[in-house]
Amino acid sequence: MKKTLFEKIWEPHVIEEIADGLALIYIDLHLVHEVTSPQAFEGLRLNSRKVRRPELTVATIDHNVPTSDRTNIKDPIAKKQIEALRANCKQFGVPLYDIDNLNQGIVHVIGPELGLTQPGMTIVCGDSHTSTHGAFGALAFGIGTSEVEHVLATQTLVQKKPKTMSINVNGELPSGVTSKDLILHIISKIGVAGGTGHAIEFTGETFENMSMEARMTVCNMTIEGGGRAGMIAPDEKTFEYVAEKKFAPKGSNFDRFVEIWKELKTDKDAKFDSVIDLECSDMEPHISWGTNPGQVIEVNSSVPDPSSFDSPEEIDNAQNALEYMGLTAGQKISDVKIDRVFIGSCTNGRLEDLRSAAKIVEGKKINKDVRAMVVPGSGLVKILAEKEGLDKIFADSGFEWRDAGCSMCLGMNPDILSPQERCASTSNRNFEGRQGKGGRTHLVSPEMAAAAAIEGHFVDVRSWF
């Protein structure tokens, strides 16, 4: 029986089949953060339950943390939530990367960085962007707080076996066009619910040629296309990335693992429930114009006319989006002026992202009407970037250089947009109010965000290469 990568991970993790395709599956790694865990730990306490495998559980503080002056958290409710995680980790013996630890950071940045994320694993976290870890050939997906409690108590989950989808992309991404542009393009093609109920495997030479960090950007945003999980088969790049990381297997044990990991690829002639083929050689940089991540256009295009969409639901969504975003159908997207720039998040807050953006802004000043900020994805990313002098490049051009966290991707900390402020953001969601009530988010790549910061409006960054 020919198997897909997904099936090769799912099947050995099934403890028992339940019914109707539901199964009890084992979880290899459980990542925890302060926002979606307090009620789960409270549930354990109320029922006198323990954390079954605290050593397979890792916590950090990322959503709430200020990205400047963290010694004094002014928001009392945020502070209480952070203190609750500290107390819970202590009580239940869960390792915590606290604010003062150099490995504190966005949970999806530190997992791979620490070598916790490894091929073939099942990985969950109370956060939808857990799909990020699929870039290592792991089955990784977001769960709610009740399920967090379930994993804490049992190290298992009841899940419905998803269907499988392959998104096969060939061709070479042109200079200035990134994995972010590609995933935005994919979401615009399949729609924000196109992947619902599916584990999506990204196949083809375009993904094979990507760095691990670029692959993480793709898998991260799988959830924006509705996908239950996104995954890419592990290869030499994956093994090289994992090698020598803090929690990676060491020495001959590592070699033994690599032999197992090499089997984690879809067999030739294995069947997917659906297959999508794309070519990317002519692709342009993409920008979101609306209020969901499927409402995306190429940089040299104009804001679409709602009547150009097929279904009444899409037309209605587009009308609402234009009104909320303060845009007019037919307006060139490159004419749209911006007020803010945010470079960071679990989508594009890694070292490679910061390098790419720094290359664009080096020696230039940001537009006088723009306020721009860089928020490294983790403490480690920050230190490594500073070693290379990226902090200085950003600061010289007028960017604020911050501490690690989720920050303005969802604005749970003090980094938010004011009403009607327009932001070029490297994050993952342009929902209404996501970055602050009334705030207007345009999703772009780090290069596009950097160029927009300099010009004060969107530009085709390809002409800068």
Place this chain on the structure above:
Amino acid sequence: MDPFVSHLGLVVPLDRANVDTDQIIPKQFLKRIEKTGFGEFLFYDWRYLEPGVLDPSFILNEDRYKGASILVSGTNFGSGSSREHAPWALLDYGFRVLIAPSFADIFRNNCFQNGILPIAIEKSNVDYLLGMASSTKSMGYELEVNLENNILKDEFDFTVSFEIDSFRKESLIKGQDEIARTLLSQEKISKFENNRTSRW
């Protein structure tokens, strides 16, 4: 979790596709460490003009929908963030049943964990319900949900059956704690762990 066997309730139509969990409950309300009290923040940015001032043009604020316990909405309801605060807010507000052409995966799972029944039915049927619940000719439009028979019907001639995994159905009907159920399989889990350790 309260058992869910059948339900009769007032229907409110939220005719919009892709209602995401950021809309259901915005981020500023995710900092609480309790499960309760989220209802007043439900659809916050749509429901309030400013803190404490309801927007009369938002459908949930119309008098005729006061006390509604069944929400009908568009495709891909509950997309985006995994925040379980979304179903907590819906439940706390009074919703026990959600009806849409489709739901996002994580949100759907979260509903089951809280005794909320998400019903996915054909869009043409959802459109009928949206129409009935909006029309001024059918004020007080109610639906009856029978989970034991998988039947959704109104007092006119609308009857549809809906699909639900038998495990989820049983859990809802019993109002059972999923963790307690899984802990019955503890031996299997331990055996699995032991086999694994030796294999890896």
